[in-house]
Amino acid sequence: MIWSRQLRAQPLFREGMHDFLPQALGVAAWGLMTGVAMVNSGMSVFEAVAMALLVYAGSAQLAAMPLIMAGAPAWVVLAAGFCVNLRFVVFSLHMRPYLMHLSRWQRLATGYFVTDNTYVLFTRRFHTPGTTPAEQQKQQAHLTGLSAANWLCWMSASMVGIALANLIPTRWGLGFAGILCLLGIQCSLASSRLRIVAAAVAGMASVAAYALPLKLNIVLAIAAAVICALVVESFKSDASAGGRA
């Protein structure tokens, strides 16, 4: 935890912050754009700041914004957010052995700060979980340093984005950058043929069912795509289901 002086005194805390640096530009640009997109989507400045500070998940924020503004019911917004976040569920399976020596509250507080970047950098640095308390504390210090640097970078860029958004006319359509960002993440997940099939099915189903009330087309499209992919997978057990999410 960041408030533990003992962790911050570890050399690996600084090393973690340092290891984050190569990612800083990308994270800052994405945070800036998310900040601009939140305000441009019609959220008030207070709502945008609250969303940035509390939700702390760019792709879920970008996916939730149009749904919130279209007046979709809360459960649909939350379900869409959870589905976009499902890659973190897969990460948490991998992170479990690294964190089980902590108390539950410490695990939840640590987990909240595990983003795409920190997960990749941390597991790249430590291929196996620590086996002694000293090793475990070193790993925790590194993860805390990564998380602190990532949080600072993302939050400051988000706040600048929110502040600048009002200077930019909505008709420029800068909010489309948010869609391009989701599109980029979508492409990065397209690691197997069946995943591409799932994306295609979901896209078509979402358009075809667009007239459904409550943005239920999103829920229906995810269900249709997952069922299609699982059915095809069970028929073609040799298809490479590919990679981690």
Added chain:
Amino acid sequence: MKTMPTDATDLWTLVVIVGLAVITVVSRSFFFISNKDWHLPHWAERGLQYAPIAALSAVVVPEVVMSHGVLITTWQDARLFAAAAGIAVFFWQRDVLLTIVLGMLVYLPLHIGCGW
């Protein structure tokens, strides 16, 4: 619930935002919330491989190919070219940031300049 763009903050939106924060904690900690060792059923674990890309696609595709709730019938739409450029750049450079930057470089001139 919002019916028109407004600068006012409403309670419902804040409740949803708090809910999304809970979703962040639950999804990022999913497999280490419980102290017990446990596993998802096999089909659910397989489903996890496909749900994230499906969710993104379900949100993104209508935002690119529809306006006012109907499929667009013209190719003169800046979003189509920007999305195509973005996808091409991603598979060339494998970089989400470049996808956004080059996609917007295609989008803005067409959208503001040509009114597409």
